[in-house]
Amino acid sequence: MIILKDSKKFVVMKLKEKHRDFDVTIVGGGLVGMACALTLSNLGFKINLIEHTENSHNSHPSYDDRTLVVNQASIRFWQNLGIWENLLDDITPIKQVHVSNKGHFGVVKFDASDFEIDELAFIVEAKKLGMSLYQKVIDNQSINLICPAKFLEFNNLDDSIEIKYQFESEEFTDKSTLMIAADGIQSGIRKTLNLPTEVKSYERTAIICNITPELKHNHCAYERLTKEGPTALLPFMNNRCGFVWSVKSSEADEIMSLSDSEFLKRAQTQFGYRLGRFLKVGKRSCYPLYFVKVPQQTSNRVVLMGNAAHGVSPVSAQGLNLAVRDIANLVDVMELAIEKNNDIGSVQVLEKYQQSVDTDQTQTMQYTDDLMEWFKLDEPVINKIRSLGLFSLQQSNVAKMELFKRASGYRGLTPKLLRQS
Numbered sequence: 048m049i050i051l052k053d054s055k056k057f058v059v060m061k062l063k064e065k066h067r068d069f070d071v072t073i074v075g076g077g078l079v080g081m082a083c084a085l086t087l088s089n090l091g092f093k094i095n096l097i098e099h100t101e102n103s104h105n106s107h108p109s110y111d112d113r114t115l116v117v118n119q120a121s122i123r124f125w126q127n128l129g130i131w132e133n134l135l136d137d138i139t140p141i142k143q144v145h146v147s148n149k150g151h152f153g154v155v156k157f158d159a160s161d162f163e164i165d166e167l168a169f170i171v172e173a174k175k176l177g178m179s180l181y182q183k184v185i186d187n188q189s190i191n192l193i194c195p196a197k198f199l200e201f202n203n204l205d206d207s208i209e210i211k212y213q214f215e216s217e218e219f220t221d222k223s224t225l226m227i228a229a230d231g232i233q234s235g236i237r238k239t240l241n242l243p244t245e246v247k248s249y250e251r252t253a254i255i256c257n258i259t260p261e262l263k264h265n266h267c268a269y270e271r272l273t274k275e276g277p278t279a280l281l282p283f284m285n286n287r288c289g290f291v292w293s294v295k296s297s298e299a300d301e302i303m304s305l306s307d308s309e310f311l312k313r314a315q316t317q318f319g320y321r322l323g324r325f326l327k328v329g330k331r332s333c334y335p336l337y338f339v340k341v342p343q344q345t346s347n348r349v350v351l352m353g354n355a356a357h358g359v360s361p362v363s364a365q366g367l368n369l370a371v372r373d374i375a376n377l378v379d380v381m382e383l384a385i386e387k388n389n390d391i392g393s394v395q396v397l398e399k400y401q402q403s404v405d406t407d408q409t410q411t412m413q414y415t416d417d418l419m420e421w422f423k424l425d426e427p428v429i430n431k432i433r434s435l436g437l438f439s440l441q442q443s444n445v446a447k448m449e450l451f452k453r454a455s456g457y458r459g460l461t462p463k464l465l466r467q468s
């Protein structure tokens with residue numbers, strides 16, 4: 048077999064044999080698929096990574112302009128994976144968070160110094176993180192990246208799973224002990240498995256863009272709670288800010304089609320003048336907001352990860368942070384299985400993984416859902432309760448510390464990859 052790796056564009060595999068064996072096959076080489084490949088290869092597994100879209104392609108979700116909030120647990124994860132050190136020139140610290148309830152009293156402020164740390168979180172562009180992961184994948188001899196290749200189907204055997212995919216118009220079949228479905232929110236594998244999936248549309252769309260304000264952001268992230276959903280302004284490089292604006296889906300097309308100056312005016316009305324006038328806006332993209340819950344994410348020799356396993360609204364900045372904690376838990380479960388000489392694709396081992404992530408996923412998804420639903424209600428009594436809630440939170444350091452711990456991604460037992468090495 049000859050494998051030709053070209054890090055500039057995409058990877059081409061020249062296969063001599065059509066059937067090969069792997070420990071783990073990962074379908075989907077997005078941020079989650081690549082992170083799974085790297086962490087599991089560190090356990091000594093031989094990995095097959097099948098990705099459909101070339102990394103140079105504009106439609107690839109891991110290489111777009113979205114800004115990601117990376118919380119404390121995820122920072123530790125990327126550090127332990129050797130990714131963080133390559134991102135140091137591209138990250139922006141969040142030192143303060145300011146939460147307000149549009150049109151009503153009540154503000155909560157979080158300051159890194161209150162928790163005796165230098166920053167609450169960091170912001171990084173998805174494409175920088177994606178490129179850094181991609182480079183590591185390319186350099187890793189235990190990872191066999193096949194791209195652009197399309198996963199077609201799988202077939203369970205007694206002690207392995209057969210995976211069929213298409214590469215350069217030829218079909219291949221590989222065998223694997225475990226298959227990870229990291230094939231995104233529309234996961235074809237999840238549908239084939241027929242796993243019960245709860246999908247809820249919020250009837251809201253997040254419009255995302257970069258905005259340059261008149262005043263310095265001073266590394267403060269703003270979250271404004273409105274009846275259309277939360278709106279966030281996140282500090283970024285060169286005094287730009289990542290703007291995440293939830294709008295009614297029925298109004299999204301009209302807002303997207305506004306001229307830059309009209310758009311800035313509307314965004315300003317939504318956000319207010321805390322950072323002075325909005326001066327400039329970059330390219331806009333929009334994402335309809337859904338809640339996707341899959342209570343059972345494992346099946347015989349298959350586990351769903353990342354967006355294939357759960358979809359949370361980007362306004363809470365939790366999707367990838369949650370996926371990272373899932374991966375760290377999966378690695379712990381796999382390590383234990385190796386130690387005990389257990390079959391890593393067995394129902395028993397995968398059930399242990401499911402149990403290890405259940406509580407965290409349920410709580411994180413509930414928090415995100417509350418954020419979307421609770422602030423939709425625009426009634427005087429509820430507005431008062433919300434304002435009083437924010438007011439009381441601001442007065443209580445204990446409550447703030449509890450909330451910060453949760454937002455940082457530290458809940459319950461801490462898997463190895465989220466601990467300081």
Ligand SMILES: Cc1cc2nc3c(=O)[nH]c(=O)nc-3n(C[C@H](O)[C@H](O)[C@H](O)COP(=O)(O)OP(=O)(O)OC[C@H]3O[C@@H](n4cnc5c(N)ncnc54)[C@H](O)[C@@H]3O)c2cc1C
Binds near residue numbers: 074080114115116363
């Ligand atoms: C606007 C926005 C802002 C966000 N902000 C944050 C944030 O601040 N913090 C945070 O933690 N999260 C955030 N998120 C969420 C985060 O971006 C996602 O959780 C994460 O990118 C999911 O990655 P994934 O690899 O699971 O899925 P995807 O990125 O969708 O990757 C799936 C991959 O599978 C491939 N694929 C699909 N089908 C096949 C097939 N048949 N064969 C081969 N390959 C296939 C696709 O090409 C793709 O590369 C945000 C999301 C959005 C939309």
